[in-house]
Amino acid sequence: MTQMRVLNNYISVDCVIFGFDFDKLNVLVVERTLTNDDGVVDFSDLTLTGNHIFEEETIVEAADRILFDLTGLADIYLEQFKTFASPDRLKKENDRKWLLHDGRDPDKRIVSIGFFALLATQKVTLEWKGRNIKWLPVDEVKSLAFDHNLILEEALKALRSKLLHEPIGFELLPDKFTLSQLQKVYEIILDTTFDKRNFRKKVARMKYLIPLNEKQQGVAHKPAQLYLFSREVYEKTRKEILNFLV
Amino acid sequence: MTQMRVLNNYISVDCVIFGFDFDKLNVLVVERTLTNDDGVVDFSDLTLTGNHIFEEETIVEAADRILFDLTGLADIYLEQFKTFASPDRLKKENDRKWLLHDGRDPDKRIVSIGFFALLATQKVTLEWKGRNIKWLPVDEVKSLAFDHNLILEEALKALRSKLLHEPIGFELLPDKFTLSQLQKVYEIILDTTFDKRNFRKKVARMKYLIPLNEKQQGVAHKPAQLYLFSREVYEKTRKEILNFLV
DNA sequence: TTATAAAGTGTAATAAAGACACTAAGGTTT
DNA sequence: AAACCTTAGTGTCTTTATTACACTTTATAA
Numbered sequence: 001m002t003q004m005r006v007l008n009n010y011i012s013v014d015c016v017i018f019g020f021d022f023d024k025l026n027v028l029v030v031e032r033t034l035t036n037d038d039g040v041v042d043f044s045d046l047t048l049t050g051n052h053i054f055e056e057e058t059i060v061e062a063a064d065r066i067l068f069d070l071t072g073l074a075d076i077y078l079e080q081f082k083t084f085a086s087p088d089r090l091k092k093e094n095d096r097k098w099l100l101h102d103g104r105d106p107d108k109r110i111v112s113i114g115f116f117a118l119l120a121t122q123k124v125t126l127e128w129k130g131r132n133i134k135w136l137p138v139d140e141v142k143s144l145a146f147d148h149n150l151i152l153e154e155a156l157k158a159l160r161s162k163l164l165h166e167p168i169g170f171e172l173l174p175d176k177f178t179l180s181q182l183q184k185v186y187e188i189i190l191d192t193t194f195d196k197r198n199f200r201k202k203v204a205r206m207k208y209l210i211p212l213n214e215k216q217q218g219v220a221h222k223p224a225q226l227y228l229f230s231r232e233v234y235e236k237t238r239k240e241i242l243n244f245l246v
Numbered sequence: 247m248t249q250m251r252v253l254n255n256y257i258s259v260d261c262v263i264f265g266f267d268f269d270k271l272n273v274l275v276v277e278r279t280l281t282n283d284d285g286v287v288d289f290s291d292l293t294l295t296g297n298h299i300f301e302e303e304t305i306v307e308a309a310d311r312i313l314f315d316l317t318g319l320a321d322i323y324l325e326q327f328k329t330f331a332s333p334d335r336l337k338k339e340n341d342r343k344w345l346l347h348d349g350r351d352p353d354k355r356i357v358s359i360g361f362f363a364l365l366a367t368q369k370v371t372l373e374w375k376g377r378n379i380k381w382l383p384v385d386e387v388k389s390l391a392f393d394h395n396l397i398l399e400e401a402l403k404a405l406r407s408k409l410l411h412e413p414i415g416f417e418l419l420p421d422k423f424t425l426s427q428l429q430k431v432y433e434i435i436l437d438t439t440f441d442k443r444n445f446r447k448k449v450a451r452m453k454y455l456i457p458l459n460e461k462q463q464g465v466a467h468k469p470a471q472l473y474l475f476s477r478e479v480y481e482k483t484r485k486e487i488l489n490f491l492v
Numbered sequence: 493t494t495a496t497a498a499a500g501t502g503t504a505a506t507a508a509a510g511a512c513a514c515t516a517a518g519g520t521t522t
Numbered sequence: 523a524a525a526c527c528t529t530a531g532t533g534t535c536t537t538t539a540t541t542a543c544a545c546t547t548t549a550t551a552a
Contacts, residue, residue: 008256011331011357055355059331083329083359085257085305109301111257111357113329164490165411180499186490197501198541202490205539215549221498222548243509244410244432244448426530443532444510451508467529468517489540 007053009104013062014050014084014112014148016155017070019121019135020172022181025188026121026135027152028070032145033132034098043094046136047145048152050112063115070133072125077118077171081158082151085111089147098145116155118171163189167208170229178216178224179203208234253299255350259308260296260330260358260394262401263316265367265381266418268427271434272367272381273398274316278391279378280344289340292382293391294398296358309361316379318371323364323417327404328397331357335393344391362401364417409435413454416475424462424470425449454480 017028033044049070053062060078067076087109090099096106104110121135141152162168169185170177183199186192203209208230216223263274279290295316299308306324313322333355336345342352350356367381387398408414415431416423429445432438449455454476462469 007355008254010254010256053331056333058333059329080328082326083305085299085359087302087304109253111359113331113357161411165407178499195542196499197543200500201539216499218550219498220550221496222500222550224499424530441510441512442530443512446531447508462518462530464519465529466519467527468519468531470530 005055007055007057009108010110012050012052012110012112013059013066014048014114014151015063015066015078016048016114016116016152017067018116018118018138018155018159018172019124020118020185020188021121021135022173022184023188025138025172027138027141028124028133029136029141029144030070031132031134032098034094034101042097045094045143045145046148048148049133059113059115063117067117070131071119071123073119073123077168078115079117079158079162080113080115082114082154083111084114084147084151084154085109086147089150092146095146112151114151114155116159118159118168120172120174122174160189167206167229167234170209176212176214176226176228178226180224182209182227207237251301253301253303255298255354256356258296258298258356258358259305259312260294260360260397261309261312261324262294262360262362262398263313264362264364264384264401264405264418265370266364266431266434267367267381268419268430269434271384271418273384273387274370274379275382275387275390276316277378277380278344280340280347288343291340291389291391292394294394295379305359305361309363313363316377317365317369319365319369323414324361325363325404325408326359326361328360328400329357330360330393330397330400331355332393335396338392341392358397360397360401362405364405364414366418366420368420406435413452413475413480416455422458422460422472422474424472426470428455428473453483 019026019028028049029046030049031044032047034042036042049066051062051066051069053059057065059080063078063080064074064076067078068074089112090096090106090110099106124135126133126135138152138156141149143149144152163186169182169189172185173181179200180196182203183194183196186199187194210228210230210233212226212228214226216226265272265274274295275292276295277290278293280288282288295312297308297312297315299305303311305326309324309326310320310322313324314320335358336342336352336356345352370381372379372381384398384402387395389395390398409432415428415435418431419427425446426442428449429440429442432445433440456474456476456479458472458474460472462472
C-alpha cells in the first residue's frame with residue numbers, strides 16, 4: 001500500500017471477533033487505557049476491535065486488516081452485519097476524553113460499520129505484536145467503551161440468525177471437527193440443548209459435512225470421527241429452502 | 247427541527263422502496279436529469295431514493311424522512327440491510343458530473359447506508375410534491391445511477407432472506423388482505439409457486455394471521471375472506487425456530 | 493483391572509410436507 | 523335468465539422430518 005492516509009474522521013470499522021473454545025463463546029477485546037500527561041492512568045476499560053479506513057481501501061479490506069493486525073490470521077469468516085451512527089454513540093465522558101486525546105473532535109459524529117468474525121480461539125496467538133488484547137467470554141462482558149455493548153448485542157443477534165439459516169457453525173471450529181463439537185456450537189450460541197441422536201440424524205442429511213478417515217487423538221475416551229465442511233458440496237446441493245416459518 | 251445542517255458530505259442514506267401491486271414487485275425510482283448552464287439536458291437517468299443525514303438526526307430518522315418526503319407516508323416497514331462504501335462507487339462519468347454540479351467533490355468517497363422499505367404500491371400517491379418519481383417493476387430495472395444496481399440487488403437478497411425467516415409478507419399488502427394475495431407475495435419474491443392447499447395448511451398454523459368477518463367486495467368472482475396480521479399474537483406465539491437448515 | 497468419559501447407534505409415535513382435482517360464489521356476457 | 527368466467531375454498535394419502543428415549547463401545551487414567 002503506497003499511501004496510507006485515513007479516509008476521513010467520520011467513518012470507521014468495528015469488528016466483533018467471536019472465538020469458540022469448545023465450551024463457550026468468547027469475544028476479542030482490547031484494553032483502552034488513557035494516561036494523562038503526567039503519566040497517571042486516567043481510566044482503563046475495554047473496547048471491541050475497531051479502526052479507521054484508509055483511502056482507497058474497501059471496508060472489507062479494512063476489516064480484514066484489523067483482523068490480521070490483531071490475530072495474525074487471514075481468510076477468516078467475516079460478515080458485515082450493521083452500521084452504527086447514533087449522534088450520541090461516542091458521547092460518554094471517557095469516550096470524549098479518549099477522542100480528544102487522540103486528536104479528534106469529540107463533537108463530530110463517527111459512523112461505524114460493524115462486522116463480525118468467526119474463528120476457533122485456539123487459532124489465535126494472543127501475544128501477537130504485544131497488543132493488549134484478550135478473549136472475554138461473551139456472557140461475562142460487562143460495560144464496554146463507546147456503544148460497544150450495543151454493537152456486541154447486535155452482532156450476537158446477527159450471528160444467531162445466520163447460524164439458524166446458513167451453515168457457518170464450523171467456522172468456529174478447527175478445520176477438522178467432531179459432531180459433538182459442532183453440536184456444542186449450536187447449543188451454546190442458540191442457548192439450548194439438542195438430543196444427540198436427533199442432531200446426528202439431521203447432520204446426516206447435510207451432505208456437505210464430509211466424514212474423514214481420521215479420528216480424534218489423545219482424548220481420554222472413545223475418539224470421535226473427524227468431519228470436514230465442503231463448500232463445493234454445499235454450493236451444489238443447497239436447495240433454496242422454501243419451508244418458511246410458522 | 248431547528249437546525250438543518252447536513253451531517254457531512256461523506257455519509258448518506260439510500261432507501262430501496264419496494265411496492266407490491268398484487269402482481270409484481272416494484273421499486274421506487276427518481277429521475278435524475280442534469281441540465282447544463284445553457285439549459286440543454288446533458289443526461290437523464292434513474293436513481294434509487296437517497297439523501298444526506300442532518301446533524302442530530304439518527305439514520306433511521308433520515309430514512310423515515312426520505313420515505314415521507316417521497317410518499318407522504320409514515321410508519322412504513324423499514325430495515326437497514328447493508329452499507330456501501332466502495333472507493334469507486336460514485337466514479338462513473340455521469341456520477342462525477344452530477345456530484346460536481348451538486349457542489350460536491352467527486353473524488354471524495356461517500357458511504358451510503360442502505361435501507362429497504364416495504365409497502366403496497368397503491369398506498370402511494372405519486373404526485374406528492376411534484377417529485378419526478380415512479381414505480382418500476384424490479385425485473386424491468388436497467389442501468390441505474392451510481393452503484394444503485396448493486397444496492398438494489400443486495401436489497402433483494404436481504405428481502406428474500408427476511409421473507410423466508412420472518413413474517414413480513416403482509417407489509418407489502420393493504421392492512422386487510424386475502425390469502426391468495428399473501429401467497430402471491432411469496433411466489434413473486436421467491437420466484438416460485440406454491441400449491442394453494444398446502445400453502446393454506448401452512449398459514450393455518452400461523453396463529454397471528456387473523457381471519458376477519460369480512461370479505462372482498464366488488465370482485466368478479468367469489469369474494470375472498472380478509473385477514474389481518476396481529477403483531478401481538480406473533481410476539482406471544484413465536485417459537486424460536488430451532489429447525490435449522492439442511 | 494477397573495473406572496471414567498464421551499462416542500456412537502435404532503425405533504416407534506407424531507407432525508409436517510408434498511402431490512393432487514373438484515365445487516362454490518360472485519360478477520359479466522349474451 | 524342462463525351461461526360463462528374467474529378466483530375462493532376444501533380433503534386425503536404418501537413421504538419425509540421431528541421428537542422422545544437408553545444402552546454399548548472404545549479410548550485414556552488411576
